[in-house]
Amino acid sequence: AQTVTQSQPEMSVQEAETVTLSCTYDTSESDYYLFWYKQPPSRQMILVIRQEAYKQQNATENRFSVNFQKAAKSFSLKISDSQLGDAAMYFCAYRSRNYGGSQGNLIFGKGTKLSVKP
Amino acid sequence: DAGVIQSPRHEVTEMGQEVTLRCKPISGHDYLFWYRQTMMRGLELLIYFNNNVPIDDSGMPEDRFSAKMPNASFSTLKIQPSEPRDSAVYFCASSFWGGRDYGYTFGSGTRLTVV
Numbered sequence: 001a002q003t004v005t006q007s008q009p010e011m012s013v014q015e016a017e018t019v020t021l022s023c024t025y026d027t028s029e030s031d032y033y034l035f036w037y038k039q040p041p042s043r044q045m046i047l048v049i050r051q052e053a054y055k056q057q058n059a060t061e062n063r064f065s066v067n068f069q070k071a072a073k074s075f076s077l078k079i080s081d082s083q084l085g086d087a088a089m090y091f092c093a094y095r096s097r098n099y100g101g102s103q104g105n106l107i108f109g110k111g112t113k114l115s116v117k118p
Numbered sequence: 119d120a121g122v123i124q125s126p127r128h129e130v131t132e133m134g135q136e137v138t139l140r141c142k143p144i145s146g147h148d149y150l151f152w153y154r155q156t157m158m159r160g161l162e163l164l165i166y167f168n169n170n171v172p173i174d175d176s177g178m179p180e181d182r183f184s185a186k187m188p189n190a191s192f193s194t195l196k197i198q199p200s201e202p203r204d205s206a207v208y209f210c211a212s213s214f215w216g217g218r219d220y221g222y223t224f225g226s227g228t229r230l231t232v233v
Binding site: 035037042043044045046047050091105106107108109110111 | 151160161162163166174207209211221222223224226227229
């Protein structure tokens with residue numbers, strides 16, 4: 001079974017600075033998707049960024065980028081120029097590329113609570 | 119597009135009562151997922167549907183939980199009878215496959231409190 005681990009329960013960053021959130025995962029599959037979701041106090045789950053395992057190029061979305069290390073099974077999220085609105089819980093998630101059977105669901109890590117200091 | 123719509127947003131009920139949570143997925147999405155979020159267990163999948171058919175319900179904690187998807191635009195998650203340990207935030211999410219992953223869209227969740 002696949003597992004996702006976020007080893008940093010809490011992180012803090014100064015406004016305008018850069019912060020990196022860590023995520024590791026365990027899988028025997030070679031093709032899969034990885035995601036970062038943001039959950040602000042409103043509790044809405046918001047997709048931040050996604051990465052397809054077969055793509056070597058790291059995904060980027062404006063101030064958000066990932067460092068995908070497939071061999072190391074590592075998928076970290078870098079937030080540049082942090083803003084107060086970035087304060088939230090961040091969840092790393094894994095999903096098999098094969099949608100069949102029980103492989104269609106997202107497997108989440110426990111989350112990292114990010115605080116942004118003004 | 120109004121996104122995934124869940125109702126109610128908050129529900130407080132007494133132990134032993136029946137609770138029904140509702141979800142309207144995004145039109146055209148062919149997958150629907152029910153997740154539960156607690157501090158202790160994090161986000162865990164309860165059940166998911168593909169084209170209204172339940173595919174995996176192994177996450178449903180016990181027989182007190184049931185889920186239905188009578189059509190492509192509506193799903194329910196029912197707890198009967200409810201217990202205090204069912205208190206959690208319940209999320210519905212939908213997605214479209216179409217040969218590649220377009221990502222999940224989550225609803226705003228229902229916060230259930232069983233007293």
